[in-house]
Amino acid sequence: MGELQNKGKRHSAYQITVKRSLGEGSFGQVFEGTLDAGGGVGRVVLKRVKTRVEGAAEMGYMEHLLNVYAQRAAKGSVADFMGYVDVSEDEATRNLTPGTWLMWRYEGNRTLAYYLKRRDCLEAIAQDMGIRPEAVCATVLLQLCEGLNALHQAGLVHRDVKPLNIIFAERERRFKLIDLGACADLRTGTNYIPDESILDANYCPPEQYCMPTDSPHLSRTLKPLALAMSPLLWVRHKPDRFDSYSTGLVLMQLAVPKLRTSSGLKNFNSALKRYNYDLYKWRDAERLPARQTAVLDADDGAGWDLAESLLRPREVKVDDNGGVSFVSRGGAIRLPIGIALK
Ligand code: ADP
Ligand code: MG
Numbered sequence: 001m002g003e004l005q006n007k008g009k010r011h012s013a014y015q016i017t018v019k020r021s022l023g024e025g026s027f028g029q030v031f032e033g034t035l036d037a038g039g040g041v042g043r044v045v046l047k048r049v050k051t052r053v054e055g056a057a058e059m060g061y062m063e064h065l066l067n068v069y070a071q072r073a074a075k076g077s078v079a080d081f082m083g084y085v086d087v088s089e090d091e092a093t094r095n096l097t098p099g100t101w102l103m104w105r106y107e108g109n110r111t112l113a114y115y116l117k118r119r120d121c122l123e124a125i126a127q128d129m130g131i132r133p134e135a136v137c138a139t140v141l142l143q144l145c146e147g148l149n150a151l152h153q154a155g156l157v158h159r160d161v162k163p164l165n166i167i168f169a170e171r172e173r174r175f176k177l178i179d180l181g182a183c184a185d186l187r188t189g190t191n192y193i194p195d196e197s198i199l200d201a202n203y204c205p206p207e208q209y210c211m212p213t214d215s216p217h218l219s220r221t222l223k224p225l226a227l228a229m230s231p232l233l234w235v236r237h238k239p240d241r242f243d244s245y246s247t248g249l250v251l252m253q254l255a256v257p258k259l260r261t262s263s264g265l266k267n268f269n270s271a272l273k274r275y276n277y278d279l280y281k282w283r284d285a286e287r288l289p290a291r292q293t294a295v296l297d298a299d300d301g302a303g304w305d306l307a308e309s310l311l312r313p314r315e316v317k318v319d320d321n322g323g324v325s326f327v328s329r330g331g332a333i334r335l336p337i338g339i340a341l342k
Contacts, residue, residue: 008064032106070154162246
């Protein structure tokens with residue numbers, strides 16, 4: 001049944017030392033630690049696999065499964081997944097509770113959310129990446145889109161793209177995606193429950209769902225049938241546009257200083273709704289000073305065009321037979337993304 005074919009590398013609990021908690025509270029159980037792999041000791045991040053649905057043991061493996069897939073599909077653009085540890089009752093410590101823990105390389109201590117809080121946001125990123133401040137927005141967007149493009153090509157939708165889930169990897173001096181806890185595999189239906197909305201409202205597209213709620217439960221469909229149906233559903237509903245929209249919001253926050261706070265973002269979201277999701281109307285009504293919009297204005301407004309295409313919501317269409325689909329005016333994330341690197 002839900003047995004994992006490839007779980008990645010298995011480590012022993014005795015190789016692990018837990019240091020400090022990294023979890024933000026609500027979901028908890030994310031720690032920094034070390035892995036003694038014989039050849040040397042490395043810093044790692046450990047996260048307890050959630051068992052979200054009572055009585056369905058295999059559901060607990062979803063984040064694990066998705067990490068194995070994503071590592072294969074988007075290597076270098078998502079945090080390095082290092083495998084897992086099954087902690088028995090005997091091996092458990094106060095922090096390392098019994099159960100399955102997933103493990104990643106410790107990429108660094110700065111997420112994009114950290115940089116957005118800084119007054120010198122773009123300069124700080126430029127310094128850490130070793131590039132010029134003018135190139136920061138385009139470079140970060142490109143790295144984000146590389147990762148999402150690779151996930152989408154593999155049939156995965158991240159569904160939780162936001163600054164807290166984008167980490168600066170110190171070794172490679174680039175940003176990577178983390179947190180596949182909400183990621184869905186739309187080829188097989190893994191971690192995809194059509195009527196579930198567990199997502200961060202501030203970064204969610206207005207239609208809120210990846211797929212219309214009445215679309216088939218792929219995970220309850222025979223696997224060969226699910227695999228055959230999946231490309232059709234993808235074409236029909238464009239689930240990847242869910243991540244496109246979140247990415248558009250991240251771009252706006254990076255580019256426009258007044259949108260970096262959570263109240264700034266909330267105001268932007270409600271204003272955009274008032275303008276019927278027409279970014280140009282928002283721009284024309286808002287009349288921000290040039291220093292707020294310089295990044296978007298550069299190159300004949302290339303940044304505005306990119307943000308506008310990412311921030312187009314899908315519309316719900318009902319056909320004559322009552323079938324519901326999402327119709328998108330917006331494009332998929334394709335590379336190159338159309339803004340010049342300076
Ligand atoms: P949650 O489900 O709690 O949001 P995340 O996977 O987003 O779990 O991890 C929580 C926090 O832990 C992240 O916001 C980040 O600060 C830190 N973190 C996660 N993965 C890594 C990593 N590979 N390297 C460094 N820090 C990480
Ligand atoms: Mg997270």
